[in-house]
Amino acid sequence: xxxxxxxVKALIGAAGVPVPRGVVVSSNPAVTSGANAGFAAAAGLAExxxxxxxxxxxxxxxxxxxxxxxxxxxxxxxAAAELAARLRPxxxxxxxxxxxxxxxxxxxxxxxxxxxxxxxxxxxVWTEALRDTALRLCPIAEEDAxxxxxxxxxxxxxxxxxxxPPVDVDAVVKLLMTVGxxxxxxxxxxxxxxxxxxxxxxxxxxxxxxxxxxxxxxxxAESPLDDSVTDFLPLFEPGAVAVVGASTSRPNFGNMxxxxxxxxxxxxxxVHPTASEVSGVPAVPSPAAAEVDxxxxxxxxxxxxxxxxxxxxVPFVQVMSGGFGEAGRAELEAxxxxxxxxxxxxxxxxxxxxxxxxxxxxxxxxxGLGPAGTVALISQSGGLAGEVIKVGERRGLAFSxxxxxxNAADVTPAELLRWLARDPExxxxxxxxxxxxxxxxxxxxxxxxxxPVVLLVGGRSGQGxxxxxxxxxxxxxxxxxxxxxxxxxxxxxxxxxxxLIGVLAYFQAHGTRPAHGDGVLVxxxxxxxxxxxxxxxDRAGVRLGPLPGxxxxxxxxxxxxxxxxxxxxxxGPMGRAGLVADVLDAxxxxxxxxxxxxxxxxxxxxASAHGDPGEALYAYARALAAAQADRPGTRISLVTRNGDCxxxxxxxxxxxxAAAAGIPVYRTMEAAAVAVAAGGCHGVA
Numbered sequence: 238x239x240x241x242x243x244x245v246k247a248l249i250g251a252a253g254v255p256v257p258r259g260v261v262v263s264s265n266p267a268v269t270s271g272a273n274a275g276f277a278a279a280a281g282l283a284e285x286x287x288x289x290x291x292x293x294x295x296x297x298x299x300x301x302x303x304x305x306x307x308x309x310x311x312x313x314x315x316a317a318a319e320l321a322a323r324l325r326p327x328x329x330x331x332x333x334x335x336x337x338x339x340x341x342x343x344x345x346x347x348x349x350x351x352x353x354x355x356x357x358x359x360x361x362v363w364t365e366a367l368r369d370t371a372l373r374l375c376p377i378a379e380e381d382a383x384x385x386x387x388x389x390x391x392x393x394x395x396x397x398x399x400x401x402p403p404v405d406v407d408a409v410v411k412l413l414m415t416v417g418x419x420x421x422x423x424x425x426x427x428x429x430x431x432x433x434x435x436x437x438x439x440x441x442x443x444x445x446x447x448x449x450x451x452x453x454x455x456x457x458a459e460s461p462l463d464d465s466v467t468d469f470l471p472l473f474e475p476g477a478v479a480v481v482g483a484s485t486s487r488p489n490f491g492n493m494x495x496x497x498x499x500x501x502x503x504x505x506x507x508v509h510p511t512a513s514e515v516s517g518v519p520a521v522p523s524p525a526a527a528e529v530d531x532x533x534x535x536x537x538x539x540x541x542x543x544x545x546x547x548x549x550x551v552p553f554v555q556v557m558s559g560g561f562g563e564a565g566r567a568e569l570e571a572x573x574x575x576x577x578x579x580x581x582x583x584x585x586x587x588x589x590x591x592x593x594x595x596x597x598x599x600x601x602x603x604x605g606l607g608p609a610g611t612v613a614l615i616s617q618s619g620g621l622a623g624e625v626i627k628v629g630e631r632r633g634l635a636f637s638x639x640x641x642x643x644n645a646a647d648v649t650p651a652e653l654l655r656w657l658a659r660d661p662e663x664x665x666x667x668x669x670x671x672x673x674x675x676x677x678x679x680x681x682x683x684x685x686x687x688x689p690v691v692l693l694v695g696g697r698s699g700q701g702x703x704x705x706x707x708x709x710x711x712x713x714x715x716x717x718x719x720x721x722x723x724x725x726x727x728x729x730x731x732x733x734x735x736x737l738i739g740v741l742a743y744f745q746a747h748g749t750r751p752a753h754g755d756g757v758l759v760x761x762x763x764x765x766x767x768x769x770x771x772x773x774x775d776r777a778g779v780r781l782g783p784l785p786g787x788x789x790x791x792x793x794x795x796x797x798x799x800x801x802x803x804x805x806x807x808x809g810p811m812g813r814a815g816l817v818a819d820v821l822d823a824x825x826x827x828x829x830x831x832x833x834x835x836x837x838x839x840x841x842x843x844a845s846a847h848g849d850p851g852e853a854l855y856a857y858a859r860a861l862a863a864a865q866a867d868r869p870g871t872r873i874s875l876v877t878r879n880g881d882c883x884x885x886x887x888x889x890x891x892x893x894x895a896a897a898a899g900i901p902v903y904r905t906m907e908a909a910a911v912a913v914a915a916g917g918c919h920g921v922a
Contacts, residue, residue, distance in 0.1 A: 241291045242298075243330050245448040249433070252422055253415050255444045258282055259332030264292075264321055273314035279331040284309050287334045287446075290320040292327035296449060306334060335446050338439030339394050339404050342370065343416055347428035347453070348718050350676030355417030357382075359391045361435035367391070372721040374680060375423040381725065382413040395438070408442040429453035463678060467583060467648075469656045472553045473638045474597030475530035477504035479551070481544050482535035483515045490557060491535040492516050494591075494601070501606055503598040508532070508544075524548040531599075533557060533591060538569060541587065542576040549580045556587035562644050563588055574646050589643030590619025593626055593636065596662065601641070602626055610635020611664035612741050613657045615650050617642055617671050618695070621734060625667070629738045633896045634745060637662040651678035658686040665744035667737055671695040676722075683726035689748050691729040691740040691915055694719050729915030736911045742901040743874065743912035753870025754827030756782045757913060759803035759906075760817055761834035766878065767803035770834065770906045777910035779917065784824065791823045809839045814856040818864035821871075830913050831873045833861055834906060838882035851887050858891045862898030872916070875902045876909045 240248075246256045260278040279286065290303040298304050303324055305316045317329055342360030347353055351374055358370025371385035386395060386409060397403035412433075416422045422431070429452045433445040478498055483491030491507075495516050498505045506527045507515035514520050524532050524547045531553045534544050538560035548554045554577065561570035570587065577584035585591070591601040596609040602623045607630040616622035619641040626639060637660065640653055650670060657663050665688055673679045683690055696715065723730035731737050757779055759770050774781055781802040784792075792799040797806050797820060806816055813819075817833050835857060840850035858875070865873045875895050880888045895902045903909040 239296050239449065239451045241327075242289065242448055243291070245431075245450045246445070248450070249422065249445060249448060254412060254433070255442060256448070257287075257332040257335055257444060257446060259330055262317075262329045262331060264290075264317075264326050264328045273311055276310070276313040276317070276331065279313060280310060282310075282331065283333050285334045286310065286313065287332045288313055288316050288320070289330045289332070290317075290324050290326035290328075291330060292324070295324065295326065296451075298447075332446075335437045335444050336439060338437040340435035341409065341438055341443075342432065342434040343412060343436055343445075344430070344432040344434065345375070345416060345423050345426065345428055346430050348676070350673050351680060351718055351722065352677050353417075353423040353428055354718060354721065355385075355413065355423065357385050357413055358389055359394070363391075364434060372717050373417065374718075374721055374725055375417045376419045376421065377413065377417045377725075379410060379414060379418075382410045382418075384724075385413065386410070402440040404438040405440055405442050409436075409438050412436065412443050412445075426450065427452040427454050463652070463675075466655060467652060469640075469653065471530035472583075472585070472640070473592060473594040473599055475503070475553075475599065477506065477527075477529040477531075478599075479506050479508050479521075479524055479527040479529040479532040480518075480535070481508040481524060481532060483507050483509065483518075485509065485512050485515055488516075489535065491533075493603075494533055494535065497600050497603060498598075501598040501600050524551055524554070527551070531555065531592075538566070538587070542569075542572045545573060545582065545584065546576040546580050548577075548582050551580075551582050553585060554580075554582045555585040555589065555591045556643075557589065557591065558586075559588040559643075561587045562646065570644060570646050577647055584647035585640070586643040587646060589617075589641040590622065591641060593622070593639035595636065608635045609637065609662075610745065611637050611662065612745050613637050613660070613663045613666045614639040614668070614741075615642065615653050615657070615666065616640070616669040617645065617650070618669055619643065621669050625669075625734065625738060628734075629741065632738060632742060633892055633902070634738065634741055637664075645672070645674045649674045649678065651675055651682045654679070654682040654686060654690070658682070658688050658690075664688055665741060665748050666690045667693070667741050669693045669695065669734075669737065680722055680726060683722065683728045686726075686728075689729070689744045689916070690726075691731060691737060691744070692719070692723060693731050693734065693737040731911060731915065735908060739901075739903055739908040739912045740915040742903075743916055746874075746896075746899045746901040747872040747916060752829035752872065754829045756780075756826075756828055757802075757830045757832065758821075758824075758826075758828045759832045759834070760806055760820060761803070761876070762806065762808045762836055762839070764805055766834065766836065766906070767805050770803045770832075770910075773906045773910040774913075776907075777914040779910060779914045785826055788824050788826075792820065795819055795823060808833075808835055808857065814853070814860040815863075818860060818867070821864065821868070827868075828871055830916070831871055832876060832906075832909050832913060833873060834876035834878055834909075836879055837877050837888075838879035841882055841884075851884070851890075854883070854887065854891060855894060858894040861900060862894055865898045865900055873900050874909050874913065875900050876906055877902060877904060878906070880904055 243261045250256045285307045288305040295301055295303050340361030342364050344356045353375040355373050355375050356370050369390045371388045373381045395404040432449045436443050436445045480491050480494050483495050495518050505518055507518045507520040509515050509520040512520045521527050532551045533555050535557045538558050541556050545554050592599045595606040612634050622641045657666050789799045840854050892902050
């Protein structure tokens with residue numbers, strides 16, 4: 238049951254939100270007859286007046302034709318009679334009509350995962366037509382409020398447009414803080430949905446001329462954040478591992494994992510009710526008899542709780558098996574969690590592949606362990622995590638820890654992130670998520686992480702499943718919530734697996750390198766490629782500033798026709814390998830990021846005329862490596878365009894040269910632009 242408008246205005250007025258002066262008049266025969274006598278209480282209001290009918294079914298009054306504007310006092314009775322005949326309202330609200338101004342919407346809605354969310358934007362008749370709004374998770378800070386307003390496409394309307402007066406932006410910010418800031422209305426309302434639309438903003442302040450509130454008493458109260466920290470080191474670096482579910486007769490997933498662990502050289506035991514060994518691995522009858530830090534369970538879903546209940550004394554149990562909550566069997570998943578609590582163990586999964594950690598010889602992928610590094614990954618998909626590991630290592634990533642969490646019934650992405658962000662072996666964290674589980678805890682962990690974090694979210698284009706009773710509810714989607722989470726926490730949000738790998742490569746190479754310059758320079762051959770590069774960086778939100786005008790003659794002396802940024806230089810089989818470094822010296826400007834691109838195809842198209850093209854390309858890579866070593870305050874990235882035109886092994890060698898110098902390598906300008914933008918949004922660019 239929604240509250241009536243006058244009740245909502247009494248609530249927000251007490252909180253300090255400006256509202257029009259008004260009176261409430263009951264819908265009695267004296268009022269609905271057309272006589273004006275019933276409106277005596279409105280005699281002291283200043284004309285023009287607004288008449289609004291209220292009652293059951295009149296939540297959206299404008300759409301129902303329940304509003305009359307610009308009335309004189311003596312017109313109230315006849316207007317009320319007409320509305321009463323059509324709508325049979327419970328009563329009428331009479332208010333002074335506000336002066337015209339910029340119409341805004343300010344609303345709240347409770348997201349199922351992340352809790353109360355504040356929305357602000359252009360309102361009134363433009364709300365649905367333009368959908369020009371911004372979102373933030375509550376509570377917001379004043380900086381959030383100002384950034385919300387500045388991000389609107391119609392932000393110029395607030396500053397004064399075509400001779401119009403500027404809006405009192407400070408008053409709008411104060412309103413946003415009253416609704417969504419610390420101690421704001423969001424803490425006192427049973428959301429539901431709440432909306433002020435329109436709020437009229439002008440030079441002298443703001444006034445909320447319409448208000449809606451749809452309480453939801455069933456909405457869960459905000460639970461205190463869990464700041465307890467489990468020591469996950471035995472999860473990633475166990476002293477020994479047990480595998481439950483391997484067969485003595487028919488090889489299965491359990492046998493596959495026995496093979497992975499044997500190849501990794503990790504102390505290992507199988508759990509089997511009758512056998513003394515499985516696939517050459519010693520066996521014990523139950524998890525309780527295995528002196529291990531980690532047990533992998535690969536048995537049918539119906540048997541998993543029984544196995545987990547036996548794992549007393551085992552710090553971590555991973556349930557690989559599926560068929561729980563993701564299959565609509567929530568009760569089976571709840572029983573699994575209860576069994577873990579009873580056993581005193583932490584549960585990873587169910588429906589997950591496990592853990593990868595070269596340093597701890599933990600693995601769920603075949604083909605051996607890669608090098609130990611500084612990049613961590615948390616993934617709700619085991620298959621995607623395996624791809625990121627193998628493709629990432631191929632491209633130079635070295636992982637510290639990888640955890641797949643599946644349904645995350647017990648161990649959540651949030652608590653893993655809290656631990657990994659302070660792990661001395663980890664310098665950057667990637668996450669692939671579909672359901673954040675406890676979104677508020679995840680947001681807090683992202684916001685507090687001292688290392689760069691990149692997010693890839695699956696299914697984020699889906700709309701909320703609950704029908705929206707307000708404009709606010711209709712304008713909030715999963716996509717926009719995740720954008721707000723990234724904006725407020727400083728995490729980088731990407732849209733593809735390839736970009737996840739690319740941003741992690743940037744963080745691995747440059748995450749701890751302090752920038753002593755400013756801006757981004759793109760430099761390389763081919764005018765067309767430079768134009769497309771400018772487009773790619775623009776789409777990624779990276780501004781390429783102009784070249785210093787007083788250095789153009791110096792650049793021409795190097796044979797560079799300087800027209801702008803991107804800067805076209807003759808790098809190729811006929812060019813000098815060290816030309817990019819000479820250009821940086823000539824510019825004399827310390828850039829934070831330099832993206833050097835090269836057309837690999839050109840080196841091999843002219844092979845017969847200009848010697849060994851591979852060696853020429855390696856010389857270019859070595860020159861970039863030297864340039865990076867000489868410029869610790871500049872972060873250099875390399876784009877090897879058209880790399881598939883090179884013979885096998887050439888790209889790998891270029892990657893090795895670059896990696897040794899701390900230079901990430903990308904195959905496309907778009908991937909490099911996303912990575913550089915991510916570095917900037919996390920404050921490392």
